[in-house]
Amino acid sequence: MKLSRLVALFLLASLTAMPTLEAVEKQSTAEYRARRVALSAALHEGVAVLFAGEEPVLDFMAYRQDADFYYLTGWNEPGAALLVVGPITEKGREAPYREILFLPTRDLRTEKYTGAKLDALSPGVARSTGVDEVQDMTTFPVVLNKLIASNRRIARSLWTQPGVKQAEALVGFTAATLGVDAPLTRDVTTLTMPLREVKDAGEVELLKKASAASIAAQRVMMQSIKPGITERVIAGKMTESWYEQGCERPSYAPIVGSGVNATTLHYSDNARTMEEGDIVVVDAACEYSMYASDITRTVPVNGHFSARQREIYDIVLGAQKAAFDSFVAGKSKINDVYRKDSDSLDNAAYNYINTHGKNLHGEALGKYWLHGLGHMVGIDVHDPAEYPALLKPGMVFTIEPGVYIPEEKIGVRIECVFLVGADGKLIDLTAALPHTADEVEAAMHAK
Numbered sequence: 001m002k003l004s005r006l007v008a009l010f011l012l013a014s015l016t017a018m019p020t021l022e023a024v025e026k027q028s029t030a031e032y033r034a035r036r037v038a039l040s041a042a043l044h045e046g047v048a049v050l051f052a053g054e055e056p057v058l059d060f061m062a063y064r065q066d067a068d069f070y071y072l073t074g075w076n077e078p079g080a081a082l083l084v085v086g087p088i089t090e091k092g093r094e095a096p097y098r099e100i101l102f103l104p105t106r107d108l109r110t111e112k113y114t115g116a117k118l119d120a121l122s123p124g125v126a127r128s129t130g131v132d133e134v135q136d137m138t139t140f141p142v143v144l145n146k147l148i149a150s151n152r153r154i155a156r157s158l159w160t161q162p163g164v165k166q167a168e169a170l171v172g173f174t175a176a177t178l179g180v181d182a183p184l185t186r187d188v189t190t191l192t193m194p195l196r197e198v199k200d201a202g203e204v205e206l207l208k209k210a211s212a213a214s215i216a217a218q219r220v221m222m223q224s225i226k227p228g229i230t231e232r233v234i235a236g237k238m239t240e241s242w243y244e245q246g247c248e249r250p251s252y253a254p255i256v257g258s259g260v261n262a263t264t265l266h267y268s269d270n271a272r273t274m275e276e277g278d279i280v281v282v283d284a285a286c287e288y289s290m291y292a293s294d295i296t297r298t299v300p301v302n303g304h305f306s307a308r309q310r311e312i313y314d315i316v317l318g319a320q321k322a323a324f325d326s327f328v329a330g331k332s333k334i335n336d337v338y339r340k341d342s343d344s345l346d347n348a349a350y351n352y353i354n355t356h357g358k359n360l361h362g363e364a365l366g367k368y369w370l371h372g373l374g375h376m377v378g379i380d381v382h383d384p385a386e387y388p389a390l391l392k393p394g395m396v397f398t399i400e401p402g403v404y405i406p407e408e409k410i411g412v413r414i415e416c417v418f419l420v421g422a423d424g425k426l427i428d429l430t431a432a433l434p435h436t437a438d439e440v441e442a443a444m445h446a447k
């Protein structure tokens with residue numbers, strides 16, 4: 001056999017033996033690194049220690065990476081850890097920024113179940129992970145020990161995820177090896193939260209893809225609903241659509257609530273058979289490449305809203321529009337459940353609901369809306385924020401008013417996802433989906 005043929009065969013064999021890692025669409029390694037550098041600036045010359053999400057005890061159950069770990073690394077495997085060392089700028093003590101990804105030692109037997117993994121010895125691992133240094137997990141205690149031994153102040157600025165037992169064990173072990181009390185750790189999610197609140201362009205693209213796939217599935221729902229079909233079959237048809245479009249999973253348990261179930265906010269049994277004359281709340285959306293969408297539409301099971309259903313629908317849509325119209329970037333806030341803040345969009349929506357329409361006893365409808373007006377979306381469907389949250393360019397959030405009247409078996413929720421554009425204007429990421437009652441009916445009848 002010619003040498004060149006042998007080389008080609010060898011290359012082919014080594015390529016096919018390489019672990020496949022790209023189950024989801026990633027951003028560039030430079031973007032994840034920029035987030036770690038931004039985090040390092042907030043560490044007060046300390047260190048951040050983050051662990052990857054734990055594998056489920058039953059390894060055939062689905063795995064989802066810890067959201068902060070994913071945000072900082074784009075790394076989607078269990079068993080890893082990240083160390084970020086903040087730069088020291090003090091004169092005479094200067095030290096540079098440093099970052100290390102620790103990967104577990106490969107377990108060839110486990111890989112029979114999980115598939116092949118990368119480890120710190122895999123060729124080109126630093127390039128493919130995009131982290132400056134990659135080391136074996138066994139070195140983590142040694143590295144941390146040396147860091148703190150060389151600068152004891154670090155022990156006062158040790159940032160970790162709260163309640164993560166690997167971090168607690170590592171910190172406890174480090175303290176024991178240094179002969180000191182366990183350092184008090186600080187909550188690193190308080191530093192990642194403000195970073196995660198403002199999405200970069202790549203994140204917005206992924207959120208748009210999650211919303212586009214969720215919109216397509218909502219359209220499938222509108223075309224499929226009819227008397228006699230079960231709520232679960234509708235959830236199933238939407239799930240099929242998400243998978244067809246390359247999504248990994250639903251963002252949350254799909255809510256398909258018909259009849260009186262439409263008035264249960266997070267109903268997800270999806271067990272009822274829909275009947276003529278019902279209204280159905282469908283709060284169901286998917287994740288695309290670890291980014292979630294969150295969309296709700298309410299539709300009449302027979303394709304035509306009754307006069308009363310339409311009246312309530314129009315009030316809920318009017319409340320959403322009132323919130324949209326009152327929006328001012330840098331001033332408006334979202335998720336003010338008790339409506340204590342005059343700048344909250346919740347107030348605008350509530351005031352609309354409470355001054356439009358009546359219940360069967362002639363009373364205002366405000367008391368039939370029970371939840372906050374919306375929340376941030378991102379890697380988590382309820383992305384972290386301190387509420388009520390001030391809304392600024394780059395933020396992505398829902399506006400989802402609802403009116404739920406059990407005695408009339410009418411529940412209506414309309415939920416859209418909005419991006420605050422660079423110019424401060426709101427962009428509706430669900431614009432391509434029907435909003436008005438007429439548009440919903442037309443979509444249900446479209447051939």
Ligand code: GLY
Binds near residue numbers: 283294295
């Ligand atoms: N879509 C569920 C929720 O936002 O609570």
Ligand code: MN
Binds near residue numbers: 398400415
């Ligand atoms: Mn929501």
